[in-house]
Amino acid sequence: MSAPAQRRIIFQHIDEPGYTNDLACYVRHGGYETLKKAVTMPPAAIIDEVKKSGLRGRGGAGFGCGLKWTLVDRKSGKPIYLIVNADESEPGTFKDRYIIHQDPHQLIEGIMITCWANNVRQAYIYIRGEFPHGARILERAIAEARAAHFTGPNILGTDYGCEIFVHRGAGAYICGEETGLIESLEGKRPYPRIKPPYFPAVLGLYQCPTIVNNVETLCHVKYITEVGSDAFAKIGMPNNTGTRILCVSGQVQRPGYYEFEVGKITLGELLYEVCGGPLPGRTFKAVIPGGSSAKVLRFGESFTLKNKDGTTRTLTVEDIPMDFDTMAACGTMGGSGGVIVMDDSVSMVEALANLNAFYAHESCGQCTPCREGSLWMKKISSRMVHDHARAEDGELLKSVADQIAGRTICAFGEACSWPTQSFVAKFGDEFAAYPAAKQVPKSVGARDLV
């Protein structure tokens, strides 16, 4: 068995010696040639290309990018805005950071192509507050691009103009949710809006039609415009096209970021071959495959899936391809591409308590089930860890989680319930045994998680 090679498209120049984040270096490497090509194409043709490419959003939901653009209300007479989601806050996800810091012009070129295609005259990059250098790098890159007429008024000698501004967040995870982000950009608390009616494509920023796309998604738009939708659609798998950046963290030999064709590498190949397997003397126990909100997978479980021809196939965790559709069929998600690995030294109760503390801290508090439920899940799981575990706590946790998902304004409700639901469903034995197991000394090298 040997894992396929990485296919670096978006991360082609990341960590390349001598590659710098200024305009001159980008142009030396062929930068902005695709934008020059784009402005010779009718905007509708670009939208069509993106639709045909099959590109799905890389921010977490995997929504069709071309479809999203088609839903934009173009008849309202109001301006259309583009917001680049550079909030990168889903635990386990660390890809946009490298694009922003090391290759900002790639993103700006993708933004400008998107703006041209959608007749956007003003774009905002919403960058998380904890990337202060990233914000400065983007601002400098925008100024350079503007001076060279790649952004600003009359780009490349056309009568089309578009300004890009950087807007910094201030440490709240919920600003990654697109309607919370819009509220935040309007200068308010980032309370997500209820959908319907507030679909960004119709009633977004300042109640105008708005496109929200992830940083990585827009870099793919640039590449699609460069090579064409046919060439792009050949990369990866049907309905799961292109490459994607996988971010591996936690207990593996070689954590880091790796770019592969979507679905061409399995979770097992990724973790054992690319990432070098477990730490010495350990074995893998669990993996969260798509950012902390994705449902956990337990090593040893298997999934029976239906094939198109009616037959079935059985996959182990190691067999699951890193794509959108098979991950969903296995009850979890490809999400943001953040793969968090836990080995046999980890207590699943403690790992869940760590995540529950995150969600309790980050709930915006608008919806009662989410505000109260996330806090209860945190309280119960941390009480378990702090020597007051009861045998029925797993069930209690599950019942709280079950009362959140589906009853809230935004998908944070699901995001905060899925870890609890899946940890308890798959490691129920460990939750039941925890009260007694707490008496046993921790294994060597085990870490505090709460």
Added chain:
Amino acid sequence: MNLKPETLQRIDEVIPHYPERRSATLPLLHLIQEDVGYIPPEAIEWVATKLGLEPINVYEVVTFYPMFRQKPIGRRHVKVCRTLSCALRGGFQTCETFEKEFATKRGEVSPDGEVTIEFVECLASCGTAPVVLIDDDLHENVDCARAKQLSEQIKAEAAARR
């Protein structure tokens, strides 16, 4: 409000980035916090007047976003990532090392006024866990030994200043 001339200049530059002035609330608060070190009560009034808002509109923003603070902190701000990937790699021990080095507790200003140590949520650098953000700079793979080194560096810089 006593703001530096360059802060005032940057404030006037950023407001026209938005078709509605209220959008400049977060940028203004960032600029003021960089200048003053925190958001004093009069800054809330000042921003509200500047943007044509009610003070409550600004106050609710200041109190929601974790990065805005209403009290001064230590000279250096040490933010240790608390979330799972970092914790799995020893982030809690890293945090405890900083606390011990500066004889302080998370969320408090150290007795010498040099540092405020805090736990924060995922800093989007989980592949090089555990990570620590000291002021604007990210430090990667900060195990206990590295945390000690960084602490000593901060102490040496403090001694040189005195």
